[in-house]
Structures are given as structure tokens and as C-alpha cells.
Amino acid sequence: MKLLFGLLKYAAAILLTIVFVFPLVFMVMASLKPDYNLLQDVGSIRSFLPVGPISLQNYQGVFDRVPFLRFLFNSLFVATTTTVLGLLVNSMLGFALAVMKWRGKNVVFAMIISTLILPFEVIAIPLLYLMAKLPWISFDGGLHLTQGMFNSYQVQILPFIANAIGIFLFMQYFKTLPKELEESARIDGASWFRIYARIAMPLAGPAIGTVSILTFLPMMNSYLWPIMTIQDESYRPVMVGLQYFYVNWGTAWGQIMAYLTLLTVPVVILFLFMQRFFVGSIAAVGVKG
Amino acid sequence: MNRTWRFSLPVAAVTLGLTLPLLATPAQAAGSQTIQLWTHNGGNKQELADVNAVVKAFNASHKQYKVVVKAFPQINYNDAVVAAAASKQLPCLLDSDAPVIPAWAYAGYLAPLNLDPKVVKSINASAKGMWKGKLYSFGMYDAVVGLVTRKSTLAALGLRTPSLAKPWTLAEFNNALAKAKASGKYQYAIDLGTGWDGEWYPYGFSPFLQSFGGDLINRKTYRNADNVLNGGKAVAFGTWFQGLFANGYAPKRTDATMRDNGLVNGSVAFSWNFFNQTQFDALKGDMIVLPPPNLGVKPVVGGGSWQWAMSSSCNAKTGANAFLKFMAQTKYFKMFSDTLSNLPVTAAATKVSKVFGPGTDMNIAAVLSAKYAVIRPPTPAYPVIAKVFEAALKNIINGADVQSELDNAVNQIDQNLQDNHYYGF
DSSP: OHHHHHHHHHHHHHHHHHHHHHHHHHHHHHTTSOHHHHHHHTTSGGGGSOOSSOOSHHHHHHHHHSOHHHHHHHHHHHHHHHHHHHHHHHHHHHHHHHTOOOTTHHHHHHHHHHGGGSOHHHHHHHHHHHHHHOEEEEOSSSOEEEEOOOSSSHHHHGGGTSOHHHHHHHHHHHHTSOHHHHHHHHHTTOOHHHIIIIIIGGGOHHHHHHHHHHHHHHHHTOOHHHHHHOOSGGGOOHHHHHGGGEETTEEOHHHHHHHHHHHHHHHHHHHHHHHHHHHHHHHHHTOOO | OOHHHHHHHHHHHHHHHHHGGGGOOOOOOTTOOEEEEEEEEETOHHHHHHHHHHHHHHHHHOSSOEEEEEEEEGGGHHHHHHHHHHTTOOOSEEEEEGGGHHHHHHTTOEEOOOOOHHHHHHBOGGGEEEETTEEEEEESOBOOOEEEEEHHHHHHHTOOOOOSSSOOBHHHHHHHHHHHHHHOOOSEEEEOOTTOOTTHIIIIIHHHHHHHTOOSSOTTTSSOOTTTTSSHHHHHHHHHHHHHHHTTSSOSSOOHHHHHHHHHHTSEEEEEEOOOHHHHHHTTTOEEEEOOOBOSSOOOEEEOOEEEEEETTOSOHHHHHHHHHHHOSHHHHHHHHHHHTOBOSBHHHHHHOTTTSTTSTTHHHHHHHHHHEEEOOOSTTHHHHHHHHHHHHHHHHTTOOHHHHHHHHHHHHHHHHHHTGGGGO
């Protein structure tokens, strides 16, 4: 009976693995085929096999058509910077809301949570106006102030640092920390910042992991906002770069698959190395992705 | 200093640091003669190379202005332009798909052009973006679709070869499709390019509607679609169009293989699509482009492709206009046509074009465009009309009631016209 149960468990696991892995296999195989063969193979088992005229020509086509490495760097830089700054800012506010006592705390919390109701599309245009008017310090042959932040990294980073979900998750996590830790630190004369930096944050590993994932992935997939604010190719992220393959009345499917493979493989490898940490952190905070 | 203050001070310092620059004044751009040019050709290597070639030549010929190219992927180009317009960040020069020009001119994004009247006159009507009698854009090329088949197919099916003087009638066209299907040689009698979405629907299929005698909007007043898009002739079009799919003549959704290669690989007998020299070469003298059938009133094909315009917010209009004047030369019209296999837009460019010149296989494209092209309605309502028409036609293809679908489309279009005070018409 135990053996049967074990076999069923493995069968279910294999089935689920197939379901999740097959699209990736299709993508990789399609990236190796010319468009004509790729489309011919769709709907048959051949689309999951390296059959027909296999080559790396689509990969060559990707690098020929777009500055892929530049786009990848831009996305990684924007996503990483936003995540790091977001962790700092959101954890500080989460700490202030969870641990400190101050007047108006509940109102501030309610306002933060209320921003979750609004989808990004609702605030996109006002945000666009704001970013067109805000000043920035530029270093072009000397230090001077310029108006507007379009065509820059900062326009892709600044609006997304503060994040209601991040604040909420940190706040919830800090609430679970034993009161005694904070009280004994205060008796020892620790400032709020020291308590936050030396006690709360080192214990917030699961929350940091979860908020990192929830910030990093949407930023890597960022699409609408860069379209609106980035006109210069040198600042474009990968998801906008994907659109370069839809030209006039034709679509370069093989190159799209090669582009996506180049994007996906590093992420999958990273996940395989860090899956225990990812799963652990999400389970600890109780958030489903 | 208590603990709360110790925590608050760094936060206050950061806030102050971020807020102070708000008092800044905009950077001065005076004196700069750099002219930004936006194009939809990101990822389209050849067309971008053509644009860059013109820009390079222009920059070399002037010291006063420097045009700088920024290329966008076509699929999100319009969104980028609209966002830029909303935040007053439009470039001086930009290209646009022809039917959108009136909407952008009406919205105040664009400024009228000041070109040599002789040059303007030389450009085909379908390659000019007009709004309220003023020229807002012109194209370096145009596009045209054709009813493409093989001479051997016509012979095998016993069909008359239609001529420009005597195109097929509706009955003859229907007969040709029925015979192609009955022959059993083809997967489908005709490919209508239904694998494409969006603009293909009004561009590719409204010529059939117009050939029946209907239209997308009343072109006399531009104030209603009622009785035009849902009148008897439009319903006749819808019913006939639905029949093409119901009778199994055309696939409801063409896959890319059939759309791009169906004629050459023999899976379809006819193709209503763009055509090119590669197909002529592949079929070695057997390919023939027929005139569009006359489905009731007149044969029609669509006209109008990407065009160049100048923004109203441009602070270097003289330079931008100088660039457009520079661009509108026969050698550049020819270059765009020959390198892209797109139709030349002036008689002079057609004459010298290697691909479309007299005696070439592709010359028929110029003939069809000159004789039958009808541009999509030049009204700011067009983007709405296009979406509504596409939705209605897709439902019709899938078997919805034709009259109801067209009535619904008319209601939406007329409501939009009313909501926008008829866009000044």
C-alpha cells in the first residue's frame, strides 16, 4: 500500500513536471529551428524534439537585431536597484508601523493599503506628468539641474521603490518578533534605528526574500512604463526589446524563442540554485506568488 | 535627543534632499539645433538603415541642424507617441501610420507641413496625410494588396483571366472560389490573411465592403456610420464575407505558413495579400496579380502606409520642415521602394524604380494602387472605427448575425462621433 502510494506520488510529480517543463522545452527547441519548420511542427511531438534543420541562426539573428546584452543589463540594473532600495525604504516604514508608536500611524497605514486598490494603469498618466516635471541633478560637463527624468534609469526606478505590498509584508513580519527583544534593546539605550538595523532586519530573512522576489520579478517584466518614458534605446529593458521581433506584417518567431531562451535560462539556473531559499522565504511569510 | 527623533532625522534628511530639487528651473535648451526624429522601425533593419541614410545625408548637408534618430518597436510605437504627447515630450519629427494622421492632427500633436507645392502635387493621394485641407504628412512609400494566383490555376479551373478593363464580377469571383474548392487540389480556395489582427481588418477587408457599396463611415459628412456600415449593401457584404468561411473557401484564422507561403506551396488557389518579387521568382512566370473583383460598385484596394510628420510642439520647425523637404526627393523615394519592396509614391520614382518600374513584374502594384486605391477614412474617429470594425468582422467570421453585428458597430461609432462633437465636422 505504501509502495503504491509512493508510486502514485511520483507519477503525479512527473506529470506536473512535464506540464511545467514542456513549454520550456518547446521554447528551446523552437529557438533552434527556422520559422517555417517551427510553424510546421506546431501541434505535433516534433515541436518538442530537436528535429529538422537545427542551427543557432536564430540566436545570431537576436544579436543582429537588438542590443540584447544592453537590454539585459538595463533590466538587471533597474530591477536590482529597485529591489535593494525598496528593501531599505519599505522595511523602514514597515518597522515604524509595526514597532513604533506615533500619532496618525493607523491613518498612514490605511492610506498605504488603499493604494493597493489602484492598478498601475490608473496612476500611469499622472505619474508621467510628474516625472516629466521633476528635476534631476545631471553631470553633463558640470553639475546642473535639469527638468524631467525621461530616458534614464531613475525614471524606471524611483516610482517603484516604495511599495505597499512590501511595506505590509515587512510590517506583518516585524509584528511577529518578540516584544522582549525590542524592550530589552531600549532598556540598553538602543535608538530606534539601531533596533531596526541590528535586531529587526537580521531576523527578517524570510520577509526580505519574499519582498525581493515580489519586487524583482515585476521589475524584470516591466513593459508599459518603459514604453511611456524611455525613447532612447540605450535605456530600454528586455521586455520592450521583445517587441523588436514583431515587424510590419511579419513576426520572427524563431528569434523570439531564442530571445526568450536567453532570458529564461539564467533565471531558471538561478532559481534551481536558490529554490530552497525562495520556497522557504515564501512559506515563512505565508504569501503565494 | 530621544529615540524617535534619532530615527526620524535620517528620514527627514532624505526627504529634504529629494524635495529641494523641486525648486529647480528647467534646463535651458536654447541654441540647440538638435532635432529628434522618432520612427517605428526598431528591429526593422533595412527600413531603419534607409532612414539613417537620409538623416546622415541631411546632417552632412546642413551645419545648422542635426537630426538624431530614435527607433521604437512598431508594436508599441503609437503608445509611446501618445504618452509623449501627454507629457509634452514629442519629438520634432515622427512617422505615423497613415490612417492615424487625422487623429493626431485633430489632437494637436502635429503641425501642417510647408513643402514645395510641386512636390506635394507629385505625391500620390494615398501617400498624403490631409486634415482640414492641410498637408500633415507624406509617405516615402505605399503598400497595396492584390488578388494573387497562378496562371496555371486559372487555366486548370477554366476561369477567365480578368483584366483592368474588365475585372471579375461578384458572380465570377464566387464561381472561381467554388471551382477551386471543388477541384480538391487545395487546402483552401483563398487565403485572406486572417492570421493577422488589428489594422489588417480595415485595411484588408474594408475594400470588399466599399466594393459592395458600403463604407466604414459616411464620407460626405463624416458625422455618421448609420446606413453606410449597416445599410443593405454593407449587410450584403457581411453576408457574402461570412459565406467565404461558412462555405469552407477560406480559413477563419490563417496560420503564418499558409499566409506567407500558401500560394507558392500550393495550399491555396488564391491569396488576398501583399505580394513581392520573391513570389514571382519562386513561381517562375506562373504568378499573376489580378485586379480586385468588382463586387457591386467598383473594384477597390486599400491605400496609405507609414508617413512622415512634424509635431506641433517642435521648437525647430524650420529645421524639421527642411529635413522633410530634403527627404522628399526622387532618389530617396526610389531608395525606400527598392530596398523595402514597397510601392513608390511618385510617378518619377516609379519610373526609375528597379523593382516597380515599367516592365517589371511588380509594376502591377503601382497600376492597382493608382487605379483602385481608397484610403481609410481620414477622420480622427478612425482608430475607434478600426477597432469596432475588426471586432464586428471577427464575430461575423465566426457566424454571428451580420445585421446585429453591423448595427452594434454603427452604434459604437456613432456614439463616439457624438461624444466627440463629430470631431469638428
